[in-house]
Amino acid sequence: MKAITTLIVISDDRQARLLENRGVGKGINEVKEISASDFDDVETRYSDRPGRGHASAGTARAAMERSTSEQRQERQAFARHVLDNIETLMQKGEYDRLAMVAAPQMLGELRNIIGADLRKKLVFDIDKDLVNIPTAKLADHFADKIAF
Secondary structure, three states, X not given: OOOXXXXXXXXXXXXXXXXXXXXXXXXXXXXXXXXXXXXXXXXXXXXXOOXXXXXXXXXXXXXXXXXXXXXXXXXXXXXXXXXXXXXXXXXXXXXXXXXXXXXXXXXHHHHHHOOHHHHHHEEEEEEOOOOOOOHHHHHHHHOOOOOO
């Protein structure tokens, strides 16, 4: 009988850790670390101030408000980057299921943009920031969700 393999993503706004479990009794092993500073996304390049708009009549100009904060734009871009990495690993067929653990706002972004194929493999998600917890201690946080 083939062991059920699980890919676990642990993330916050600036870094993510991809971990794996290859079956009961195998523990958790780190696969990859991703840092927001490791990628250059063109979408995150923006001016330090919003633009200005012209009035419909006359020469008046007014500052425009940002539709999304800089921090949220960076979080969205990083969430897309993390999910791209997850999709690449999942498409190789090495993992049967996915688990996501992320800081609350990051988990919200991941939930908003996760694709249908990945969503089908998602067995649980937890809104908790565990990025800085050593790998050896992570199993305790998932004891009620998954057997390692």
